[in-house]
Amino acid sequence: MASEVRSRVTVIDVARAAGVSVATAARALGGYGSVSQASRRKVDEAAARLGYTPNMVARSMITGSTKTIGVIVADIENQFFQLVLRGVSRVLSEAGFDLVLANTEESIEVERRSLRVMTSRRVDGLILSPTEVADVAQIRAVADSGIPVVLLDRRLRGLKVDSVGIRNRAASHEATTYLLDRGHRQIAVVTGGGAEHAEELRSGNVGRLRRMSATTLGTRTAGYLEAIEAAGIAHVPDYVVANGFRQSDARTAARELMRLPQPPTAIMAFDSLLNLGVLQGLGDAGVRCPDQVSLIGFDDAPWAEVVDPPLTVIAQPTEEIGALAARQLLDRLGGESGAPMNHRLPVRLIERQSVARPPG
Amino acid sequence: MASEVRSRVTVIDVARAAGVSVATAARALGGYGSVSQASRRKVDEAAARLGYTPNMVARSMITGSTKTIGVIVADIENQFFQLVLRGVSRVLSEAGFDLVLANTEESIEVERRSLRVMTSRRVDGLILSPTEVADVAQIRAVADSGIPVVLLDRRLRGLKVDSVGIRNRAASHEATTYLLDRGHRQIAVVTGGGAEHAEELRSGNVGRLRRMSATTLGTRTAGYLEAIEAAGIAHVPDYVVANGFRQSDARTAARELMRLPQPPTAIMAFDSLLNLGVLQGLGDAGVRCPDQVSLIGFDDAPWAEVVDPPLTVIAQPTEEIGALAARQLLDRLGGESGAPMNHRLPVRLIERQSVARPPG
DNA sequence: GACGAAGGTGAGAACGTTATCGCATCGGCT
DNA sequence: AGCCGATGCGATAACGTTCTCACCTTCGTC
Structure with a gap:
């Protein structure tokens, strides 16, 4: 049988x-x-x-639709993308679509390849979290060929496609102001960016930053700068660190920040893995948080409440971002036409115990 | 243009x-x-x-190969699967395969549907983390139809397919023994299982447990029972809790354990989300860890070192499990025949500070 | 009783590739 | 000179569906 x-x-x-x-x-x-x-x-x-x-393959052959959505993320290890993925997956599967996943590991080369693969697989749509140095022309070519594209977390200059994310500049402005309100004057940021952007980020030139191909970390850094400038504080290049996206990079960053002649009294980190690394780095340096240095992070990870000290964070509605991206894509697939939508979802500042007044 | x-x-x-x-x-x-x-x-x-x-679709039509691997996981929110996915993704993409992902959210119905979808999509192979109550006949049908299947983290009785995971019984035996060696006699486990298995797990009957369709949590509970029995300790049904996989479930579980007439002096939890929940539950109950209650967990999450207290855990080589599963699959695709392989990878007990001697 | 609309059916084209086969050409060998 | 294998090339079948079209039946309506 x-x-x-x-x-x-x-x-x-x-x-x-x-x-x-x-x-x-x-x-x-x-x-x-x-x-x-x-x-x-x-x-x-x-x-x-x-x-x-x-046989779906034969069916797709003739109908032209594969009932498949390509999802290209920068780093599957990042908490942010995991929850986004969950939201995407939930909405898509309810609509009868499946999801083919590519992880670029922040490499532009892999991103290019993935985009080609998705095209040749004839995915019906694409959800894309472009790397910092995205090949805009290639993405445009895909979009122009009739495949709807939704960008995660950022817009790309001169690219008319839908996007879903938060107001990054406002969010980091809010976080910085929160620190300023508590009396901090020396505030550092751990951006996660790579060496290729370090100079730009350190420059402290807001205009230049906002032109800088609008990466998440570029806009967030701009928000930070605007906040401290508004408070009449001079920009210190050494307070803006961009030495990589990994937990260990942030750990190193925190240690080095504390070795500065004039170390910061507060640090802001741009994603949950970086939060973790900074926390470790402070521990390495023998610095107590929040008594000696305050920390505010991005993304409310499940562990944020349990670490020592419980972390004050800017929480993004992560799963909802994914779900909305998927829904936006399905709408386009359903024939919705019209100008690109740029959905900005609200963030929430969750106060816990990693921020205190500066010592002294 | x-x-x-x-x-x-x-x-x-x-x-x-x-x-x-x-x-x-x-x-x-x-x-x-x-x-x-x-x-x-x-x-x-x-x-x-x-x-x-x-056009890959047309190519697949004629070659019969889609260069696609289906991956069906129980819960994408679980740290374990995220890292597995990373390993899988890395190996597959190097070999020129893509990955279509389905998230069953622990539902047997969704699992059945996903399996049908994968079949009709003509995936070249399947990596599957079956739910507790997997439909073995359906999985066998898929495997028999010529699609290689690799199971994650568990074997299924009467199903001759490859599997990759750890020695679950030995691992929880080791963890339990670690607690026993430090003087604990009242040890509870938070398994994560659902109501449908609660009675079986609480029964304390090792034989019955090991027959219980060999779920991860069943085998782990068996290892725990064997260890305490070997130490001459009577089984306390209330010490085995199975009230769900979510963080909040574990949180409730820990609170209720501490309300028992004779509360445990140590708790073991079966995955990283549960670890977190237990930690929170202990905090809710006003119980200090490890002074009053010790905690040992499964899975070394990136935050395990930073929580309060730093967590002692059984670390699985998670990414390697995924990578090996993918390699095994590729081998079968490459024509490797022969008996099913059951790869068991070694675990590592990482000592940190969540385990101490019991009070008094 | 004629007519149109609607429901049901089947033959065959179409989708865009790769597989199969047969034919030509070209060296290098006996 | 004749033969053989290797290489290059083209015409056409094949993959498993859905689409298109034409046709037939049935039924209600004028």
Whole structure:
């Protein structure tokens, strides 16, 4: 009974077994056109008996739709993307779409390749979290070829596609102001960016930053700068560190910040892995948080409440960002036309215990 | 120039533009058969000029291979699966395969549906983390139909497919023994299982447990029981709690454990989200860890070192599990035949500060 | 009783590739 | 000179569906 048949059952086989034409069998199985009760019964019975499973590949071939959405994320290890993915996955699966996933690990080369692969797989749509140095032309080419694209967490200059995210500049402005209000004057940021942007970020030139291909960390740094400038505080280049996205990078960053002649009294970190690294780095340096140095982070990870000290964070509605991106994509697939939508979801500052007044 | 053409360029167009036959153009573009330098150049040039992108769907149609691996996980929110996914993704993408992801959210119904979808998508192989109540017959049907399947983290009785994971019984035995060695006699476990298994788990009957469709939590609980029995300690049903997989479930569990007439002096939790929940629950109950209650967890999450207190855990080589699963699958795809492999990777007990001697 | 609309059916084209086969050409060998 | 294998090439079948079209039946309506 457990026939190890590699040869697959096709509609043709089912049609023959049911004594109807291929067209009728296909209609009954595919649920389109009109089929009589009697035929439908015969076909269903034959299909069950033969163990027929439809071939999506052949179906896609002719319909032109693969019922597949490509999702390209920068780093699957990042808490942010995990929850985004969850939201995306939930919405898509309810709508009968599947998800093919690519992890670029922050590499522009891999991103280019993934984009090509997605195109040749004929995905119906694309959710994309572009790397810092995204190939805008390539993304435009994909969008122009008729595949709807939704960008996560950032807009790309000169690219008219939908995007979903938060107001990054306002969010970091809010976080910085929160620190300023508590009396901090020496505030550092751990951005996560790589060496290629370090100079730009350190420059303290807001205009230049906002032009800088609008990366998440660029805009967030701009918000920080605007806040401290508004408070009449001079920019200290050494307070803006961009030495990488990994936990260990942030750990190093925190240690080095504390070794500065004039170390900061507060630190802001731009994602949950960086939060963690900074916390470790402070521990390494023998600095107590928040008594000696305050810390405010981005992203409310499940562990944020349990670390020592419980972390004050800017919480993004992460899963909702993913869900909304998926819904936006489905709307476009459903024929919605019109100007690109730039959804900005609200953030929430969650006060816990990692921020205190500066010592002294 | 930015032609918004929806009509796609095909090999036929390229062939015509290059002045060669379709077969030759296809050979040049597909990189098979033999093509002269001259033809190849003409074809490549024409393809570039027309903006040709190959159609994987059509290719799959004829070759029978989609270069796609289906990955079905129980809960994408779980740290364990995130890292597994990372390992899988890395290995697969190096081998030129893509990954279609399904998240069952621990639902057998969704798992069944996902399995059907994967089949009809004609994935080349499947990596599956079956739910507790997996439909073995369905999985067998998939495997028998010629699609290689690799199981994550557990074997299924009567199912001859490859699997990758750890020695769950030995691991929890080790963790329990670690607690026993430090003088604990009242040890509770937060398993994460649902109500449907609560009775079985509480029963304390090792034989019955090991027969219980071999779930991860079943085997882990068995290891725990064997360890305390070997130490001559009577089983206390209330010490085995199975009230759900979420962080909040574990939080409740810990609170209730501490309300018992005779509360445990140590708790073991079976995954990183549960670890977190227990830690919070202890905090809610006003119980200090490890002074009053010790905690040992499974999975070394990035935050395990930073929580208060730093967590002693059984670390699984999570990413390596994913990578190995993917490699095993690729081997089968490469024609490896022979008996199913059950890879068991070593775990590591990482001592930090959440375990102390019991008070008094 | 004629007519149109609607429901049901089947034959065959179409989707865009790769596989199969047969034919030509070209060296290098006997 | 004749033969052989290797290489290059083209015409066409094939993959498993859905789509298009034409046709037939049935039924209600004027």
